[in-house]
Amino acid sequence: MAELKSKSDRRFQLFWNTAFIIISIVALIPIFRVISMSLSSKDAILGGKVFLYPIQFTTEAYVRAFKSGSFLSAFVYSVFLMLGSTAVCIVMTIAAAYPLSKKNLKGGTIIMTMFVLTMYLDPGIIPKYLNVKDFKLIDTVWALIIPEALSAYNMIIMCTAFKGLDSSLYEAAKIDGCNEIQTLFKVALPLVYPTLATLALFYAVGRWNRLSDVLYYVNSSRLYTVQMILKQLIESVAISQQEGVASQLVADNIKSASIVISMTPMLIAYPFIQKYFTKGIMLGAVKG
Numbered sequence: 001m002a003e004l005k006s007k008s009d010r011r012f013q014l015f016w017n018t019a020f021i022i023i024s025i026v027a028l029i030p031i032f033r034v035i036s037m038s039l040s041s042k043d044a045i046l047g048g049k050v051f052l053y054p055i056q057f058t059t060e061a062y063v064r065a066f067k068s069g070s071f072l073s074a075f076v077y078s079v080f081l082m083l084g085s086t087a088v089c090i091v092m093t094i095a096a097a098y099p100l101s102k103k104n105l106k107g108g109t110i111i112m113t114m115f116v117l118t119m120y121l122d123p124g125i126i127p128k129y130l131n132v133k134d135f136k137l138i139d140t141v142w143a144l145i146i147p148e149a150l151s152a153y154n155m156i157i158m159c160t161a162f163k164g165l166d167s168s169l170y171e172a173a174k175i176d177g178c179n180e181i182q183t184l185f186k187v188a189l190p191l192v193y194p195t196l197a198t199l200a201l202f203y204a205v206g207r208w209n210r211l212s213d214v215l216y217y218v219n220s221s222r223l224y225t226v227q228m229i230l231k232q233l234i235e236s237v238a239i240s241q242q243e244g245v246a247s248q249l250v251a252d253n254i255k256s257a258s259i260v261i262s263m264t265p266m267l268i269a270y271p272f273i274q275k276y277f278t279k280g281i282m283l284g285a286v287k288g
Helices: 002-038 042-046 060-067 071-100 108-120 125-134 152-163 167-175 180-191 193-209 212-217 226-242 251-283
Strands: none
Touching: 002 251, 042 251, 060 071, 060 226, 060 251, 071 108, 071 152, 071 180, 071 193, 071 226, 071 251, 108 152, 125 212, 152 193, 167 180, 180 193, 193 251, 212 226, 226 251
């Protein structure tokens, strides 16, 4: 009986392992195709020959991107913007979530309700633009940080993680003479570190990929993010084609190279944070 059960378990495991391998391969196909198109020649792309590996290998799309005088500075600027924005967002999230996790906070339910309402009642881009303009943030780096400094969804996850901590820990810290700030840094934050790392990843990815706020709030090229520079590169190639200017690139070259360049920082950061991802979400999950 044990042998039959063992065989059944092995078949079950083999089935699901095979299924996950197939799903992973299917998920990787678009990524390989994008990389292949970024490294293929114009003729190969226009001829529809490119699929999973480069045809007539060329790195011209990357050379053009990195030779752009503004690209490298925009890339470095975007990295620092992402780090700074993530730090501000994490501080704001903790500052909102920790007090709201306390059961004895007066008006806590009303404040939480107001946060939740922002997830359903989006005023739209025009009121947002007018607010940014009234605060004189147009064409400043703060226009790319302050409007998105707090996500209500992420704040609720962090708040739930704080609520999940044993209340006896807070009581012990209070007996030891810790005030709320000391309790936060010495007791609460170390115990919700996986959630903190997960939310930091969410904020970092959101800032790195965001382009709309640069289009709306920024006029000066010195504040353009790498996403904006890549958008301009794609448009310049498309315009060159429309005007009949000879080029060894097509828009698909630049688009694919842009995608590869854009996802590289996240691919580098993700392996270091991935181990906290599932645990972080579960710590911040709504308890039944």
